[in-house]
Amino acid sequence: MTAFFLLMKQELLVTLLLFILLFIKLSGRPWPAGRLAGLVHILLAINLAAGFCWIRPGHLFGDMYQTSELLAFEKNLLSLATLLISLFSVSWLKHHRHALEFYLLLLSTLLGMFLLLSSGNLLMFYLGLELAGIPLAALANFDLDRRRSSEAAMKYIFSSAFASGLLLFGISLLYGSTGTLSLAELPGHLAATPLELFAFILVFSGLGFKISAVPFHLWTADVYEGAPVVVTAYFSVVSKGSVVFFLLRVLYESFMPLQSHWYLLLSLVAVLTLLTGNLFAIRQQNLKRLLAFSSITQVGFILVGMSGQSPEGQASVLYFVLIYVFSNLAAFGVISLVSAATGRETLEDYRGFYRTNPALGWVLAIALFSLAGIPPTAGFFGKFFLLLAGVGKGHYLVIAIAALNMVISLYYYLRVVRAVFMESSLEPIGRVPVPWPARLSLALCTGGILVTGLASGAYQYLYSLVR
Amino acid sequence: MTAYQVSFYLISACLLGTALLAVTTRNLFRAAIWLLFSLVGVAALYFWMQVEFIAAVQIVVYVGGIVVLILFSVFLTQQTGQQLPRATRTRRISSLLAALAGLVLCWLLIRRSGLTATGRPFHWDMHRIGSHMLGTGDQGYALPFEVVSILLLAALVGCIAIALKSPSAQDNNQNPEDPA
């Protein structure tokens, strides 16, 4: 029994958190958002801390649930990201009627992701995915009074329903073809028949939808732009990260018999993703939308690394997601603070931002540099290793395209930097107040960006996990 | 051809026909009704396959739950008599082509895959389902069960948070922030 609790401790803690929040909700006395946020921060921090203790691998519920040191790390990363988002969401939540519901939904999606990661079975995978997805749609609608928010939620829920329809169809075909739903048993039954390949593509498309790989990405920009900034951050980091982790696991474990196929698939999709993400991003004026396309591009890089089919590739993907969490959250953190304070989100608005908010300007710049892969930020290392892993078999074309795309992507990141540092505006954004939780969050992100690359510990740890 | 076989084709025809009508009719209310029939048809198919439990669940949850939900929302959001607008011709043609291509592809793949019934007996009974549903070991579905419950809870919370009318929302919905 203790073993059960210990193995599932992260899920159980999140569930506990959910219930605490539910009790508060049901107690009928509404808590002010600040207090609530404080409680959630503390509990999330405890959750995070607990995640680092008593890590051991194991199975539960037959093959339904499994955990390992790697999975524990992945969950911790997601917890951390959620905590960071939660920290800088305070200034937005303060004015929100449904702060508690926000946390309830947020944490239930987190739970869904944990279960997704730990799933040993296609059913659990599906349930986790839906638990992570459906409340997110509701969250996307959380700027309740804004047209765009509900449009975003609508687009998300319908796209997601369609994607899960295809995914389910794929799973059903896979089930029909192999007779098993267990991820561990799958490799033994796969024979790369056309039907299986089709099923695999359907499953992949369902996952590709979540990580917004081209051509399954079209919802991304609209939803990112319409949803509240905090939720967008969650979308782009936590939701995406969890599915990347899962995809990595299924590709490298369950679908290994199809490896030559998925190598091609990944390469194709990666190239498309890189090009499309970049080509759309260079035109964007809204920062959230820009970051949406940027996150699509980042996925392209992830896919390149993932196609490396080596432990280095796996480690690099994990490492990149780690870095991506810090970088993207730092960027979104700044944007959410500004958005909460002034409601301004376009590139035009950010002109001369540095003169009024130097610290935020630097954080934003560092985050963008990290996303662009400029040293000494961790993004440089992340990208380098991803592509190095991607070239593992000597396929230079994809790498060359990816490298070219690094240059294109640089353009729009630098456009933001240019607006922030170099251009001037008649009515610049005034001094933005930064509450201490947000400050802490941004400091953690910036620290993460600067340290994770230069210190090789994180990578080596991840490598030891995947080997 | 036995009656059993004939009934399959009959059910299938009804099911597909009503489904087709459900996605093409231009009356919203009728579409919902056609959908209802189609879902009942699916339930009939389950009966035909002798998995009555699923058929029952299908009827209870889908027919009793989801379709009703849909009907409610139809009433909430739309005058029922109105003709639904049609998508553009390009969209319809391209969608049709895509769907047909998908269908052909799937059919080819199914044909090639050589999936044939094994003829091994298929046992299920409520007891087995119940014990599996609450079991925690191999073939135990307690965990998914709990997960679904949480999911339903979350969905509930989400629905309430979003759909519940609040005074400020009422103020704002008439003057959307940007009319672009």
Place this chain on the structure above:
Amino acid sequence: MIPLSHILAVSTALFFIGVYGLLTRRNLITLLMSVELILNSVNINFVAFNKYLFPERLDGLFFTLFIIAIAAAEAAVAIAIVINLYRSHGSIDVEDSRDLKY
């Protein structure tokens, strides 16, 4: 005996009818209906596979059950969102919510 492929053909056809509906209907509620069709087709698949190919375990059946449950949750949230959209846009035509683009 009906060949399995015929059952699969039915489910596939249902699936693509749903897909067609999803791609062409303009009313959000009808879109939701199409989604339900798609999910139903998958359910048929699972049940059929379970019954005819892998009768030893009940994986397919359970999967179907969970899909039905989740379909309900999804529909609920979707309808909530649609209602909210209706409030803000005054319409549930999918073509009317195109503020976010390019």
Place this chain on the structure above:
Amino acid sequence: MNLNWLLLFPLLTALGILASGGPRPARRVACLGALLQLALACLLAGLYLQQRHGGDTSPFLFETNLSWYGPLHIRYHLGLDGISLSMILLTALVTLSGVLVSWSQQELSREFFLLLTMLSLGAYGFFLSLDLFTQFFFLELAVIPKFMLIGIWGSGRKEYSAMKLALMLLGGSALIFVGLAGLYVASGQAGQPGLDLATLQGLGLPAATQRLLFPFLFVGFGIFTALFPFHTWVPDGHASAPTAASMFLAGISMKLGGYGCLRVAAFLLPEAARYYSPVILVLATIAILYGALATLMQTDLKYMNAYSSVSHCGFVLLGIGMLTRTAITGAMLQMVSHGLMTALFFAAIGMIYDRTHTRQVAALGGLLSVMPFISTVFVIAGLCSLGLPGLSGFAAEVTVFMGSWERAGNFYHGVTVLACASIVVTAVYILRATGTALLGPLREESYGRLADARWNERLASALLVAGILLVGLAPFWLVRLLDPATDLIMQKLAALPPVN
């Protein structure tokens, strides 16, 4: 001596600048830091010579070799040879004078000095690195500060230029990256995965691999050193940059490329270098002549010097492409010389611009009578540029010419003659600019009231002039410094199988 000190110093300086309260302390910290760097670089040179004198013939001295990213076989490997030493001395000198020239920087001066220090950090790291990953890291590290320096403190179409520079340079580094990835794969196939220069050069990569990877690496580095036709960032970038950034950009940044080209071309992929030699030579010659001819038509002093940099950096590539010992030595000399000379030139142009607020040659005139010091500096830089003996430019160019002529054959001789022809064109544009801007009667009444150089500017110029004279009057010490490294390169080239 531990080479990490050389990286630690700029880092500490940067932190010091961050910690400093305001613009005045910031510039003091920056200056002190730069001074210490120069001292350290000189000390390093002394120790290096001592070690060599003591008979140490290992290719690299003072190595630091640590595993960095173990699973990927990426190492943190620093080492020093004559080539890198000379580049480091150059960097230290230019950094110090850059800081001095910007002494009166008013706007956002803390950031300014911080970025300048970052730039020097990148350069040091690049020159010291022996692992190609580390090297690449520092190469890219040095790009963004340039972008920021130009974009924030620049003039004219600064944002455009900054963007262009950043994109083209990082485009170059993307090419380099592809090359590195290829090297990584090739090294893995050879059984010793990694990007360590010392290991890679010993692997003897197969000719086909070399020929495949060489263009990526060479063009990639070439973009940094204004390889035709990828030089167009140079004029815009230099023209828009603030003085110190221009100095750094032309003085050091372009050398990163030359250094990289040499290391990669002649050291790592000698077979491919020989194979592609004619292409390199043609491109280099085009850059030399065409850069010089384009300079003729420039009306803006900074554009003029920028185009002349294209021309001069062509000599570096020419020297490398010739693959003879003398030519390579000449390329190195040219890198040092051009670094000093162009930094001095930009300093002088900056001083003139600060006072007259124009860089149009036609709008200037007769400045010699009101600002003799600045004008003298300008003339010295110009003379160095046109290869006047006694100044560093001559030693470098003549070495390149001698080395180039060493390659027998009408093609090589033709290329050399064309390259030589540029000295005439250079003389024309330098003297035209000097004649119009500095000599003649005063163009504007108001110029008569302008002041000559201040102490910081004098000091900065004096440092660079001293460097130019040191190289120009006594090039032998620099050649001796470079010798063991060029020996190594020659050994590699000599070991190649004969061309069939």
Place this chain on the structure above:
Amino acid sequence: MNDVTSIALIPLLPLAGFLLLGLLGRSVSGRVAGVLATLLMAGASALALVVAWHYFFRDQAAGNAYLPQVIWQASWLPFSGGLGINVGILADPISVMMLVVVTFVSLMVHVFSLGYMHGEERLPAYYAFLGLFTFSMLGLVLSPNLLQTYIFWELVGLSSYLLIGFYFQRPAAVAAAKKAFIVTRFADLGFLVGILILAFCGNSLDIGTLLDRLTNTQAPQYAAATTASFAGITALTWGLTLVFVGGAGKSAMFPLHIWLPDAMEGPTPVSALIHAATMVVAGVYLVARLFPLYSINNASLLVVTAVGSFSALLAALIACTQTDIKRILAYSTMSQIGYMLFSLGVARYGGEQAAGFTASLFHLFTHAFFKSLLFLCAGAIIHRVHSNEVKDMGGLRRRMPVTHLCFLVACLAISGIPPFAGFFSKEQILHAAYADHKLVYATGLITSGLTAFYMFRLYFLIFWNQPSRQEDGHREGTLSMLVPLGILAACSLLAGLIPFGRFVSADGRPASGSSDWTFALAPVLLAAAAILVAERMYRRPSPWPQRLAERLGGLYRAARRKFYMDELYLFITKRIIFPWIGRPAAWIDRNVVDGLMNGIAAATQRISYWIRAMQSGRVQQYALFFFGGVLALAWVLIYVWQN
């Protein structure tokens, strides 16, 4: 006495002057600067005399031949394969002779400047530049290494630039300085390439080694150098001709002479030093230095002869029509250098045939004195009348008697009237030319007559012609100006008597310097006749010059416009190189090359704009793309790609 220190000190003293004055800058007064520089120069000059005395009379005389000896050398810039720039000091008859000439004329000029430049601004700079020039020139003549020669070659070019442009506020001076530098730079390109060719032919940069290897028919280098290379011409010919191009540029030979007349914008003492006595003869020196090589290569010698004789005649013709005193002198310089060059061209190595060599250098020697004298006199005159135009002068013989006398001596010397210095050298040259080629001789003879004509035209125009307008009495220059004039006049009178051939000859062995008096009759008579004509035409104002000019018509106008050489050059640079090469290059760079880079960026933007329809905002279209993507991927993976 000929130890390193003393000989090294000769160039180092002026260098010290340059450094001192350059660093002190404006903190010293002009007077102090002048005195300091003059003293240093005097020291150098004295040392040079001592060194020369030792060289010619002490150390070397015993061996019956003056062998070149490298007194000191050090590696300055080593190249690979035995090549390298060794900086050193070479002592041989030519260099020692040049040492004397340079230091001596430089000293005279320094002294003269004390008076002439008095009161000018930036005097320290002036003396510093003079010091730099003297140093460079000495370094040039002492060089044992081809690239060292090139180094100092460039440095004299620089000092010439600086001194021509000394009055930098005058646009004409700036333009002239620029022109001088660029034209000589162009020539230096030839020199440089020539050096490259020769150095790699002989595999050495050391002049001595090079000469040994390439003249030794047994050596492998000789064989390589004399086989045809590019365009069917031997490498040796290429090398020597190109080196000569460098020399021709510096020595203002046709067609690279156009800078010399303009260079007269500099202060007159500078013209005397640089553009009359020393730097402009560097070309002669260069050919003489490499003479053993030239002597085995007829093709290049022919080029030297042709260019020399043509330039001599051309310059003399132009000189007859000019009205600017300094320009006339400049063309005369060009003409005389032409003499020296064709004299070299007609010479061969060793023996009787080497007479041209000796004659050439002899002429160089004497010319240095009388031409610098002429310039200094001109300086004194300009100093007085504040104009360069001869029409502003006239009748000055009373007011400037000393100058008059000196000028007359110089004119006689240059005209080759015995017993003045020019007579001896010129006679030897004509003798040598006669022995070699009659056409060259004829050219020389005509030129000699023309020389006498235009010199005396000048003389009469300045000192006679019209009655003086200025009635302010005696205004001869200061003593510091007169003393150098006197000394130089004495030299011009006496220098011819030196048995030059005893000391300087092609192979180092004393050559018989005997003059054939009967042979000298023709040129002397011709010169005398020319002087008479000049006297008739210009002693008093007369209509004759005008009439003659009209009679000659086109020829006169062409000569007066310097045969349109300047216009030709301007045409080539301003109308061809700038608009047709430079501007297109700049245009191509901005529009094609850069346009390509910008075009890539623009194309990317464009594509981005095109494909934006994909993101139409219609969620169903998204689904369609999604589904289409799935189908396409499935198609590719299942049907297209079969691994």
